[in-house]
Amino acid sequence: VDWLTEKMRNNNFTVSAMHGDMPQRERDAIMGEFRAGTTRVLITTDVWARGIDVSLVINYDLPNNRELYIHRIGRSGRFGRKGVAINFVKSDDIKILRDIEQYYSTQIDEMPMNVADLI
Numbered sequence: 001v002d003w004l005t006e007k008m009r010n011n012n013f014t015v016s017a018m019h020g021d022m023p024q025r026e027r028d029a030i031m032g033e034f035r036a037g038t039t040r041v042l043i044t045t046d047v048w049a050r051g052i053d054v055s056l057v058i059n060y061d062l063p064n065n066r067e068l069y070i071h072r073i074g075r076s077g078r079f080g081r082k083g084v085a086i087n088f089v090k091s092d093d094i095k096i097l098r099d100i101e102q103y104y105s106t107q108i109d110e111m112p113m114n115v116a117d118l119i
Contacts, residue, residue, distance in 0.1 A: 001017050001045055002017065014039050015039060015041040015043055016038075016039040017042070018030045020045055031052070034052070046063065046071075055083055056085075056086070057084070059087045059088065062093045062096050066100045073085035086111070087108065
């Protein structure tokens with residue numbers, strides 16, 4: 001979390017970060033800022049896998065179990081709203097991804113290298 005946050009900030013992105021090593025008071029303050037819209041990007045560990053609704057979840061790392069994956073992506077598109085989940089997948093993650101697809105009877109599509117191809 002800290003590494004990615006630093007990289008994003010060094011590239012002039014306004015981001016907040018939260019992880020389990022932070023005191024609860026600090027995590028609550030960060031969540032308050034995020035909910036208020038002070039920052040639109042929240043980089044977090046699975047400490048945040050529950051409790052807020054967002055339109056986009058990006059999994060920088062895939063979780064190693066399918067239940068946690070569903071909890072993570074379940075943050076997007078709740079209550080009838082549209083939501084998107086994007087996964088950064090390494091070759092080591094393919095087995096996990098296929099297990100998720102098979103277990104939930106779904107297909108997770110690969111994005112084109114050129115995102116403009118989606119439009």
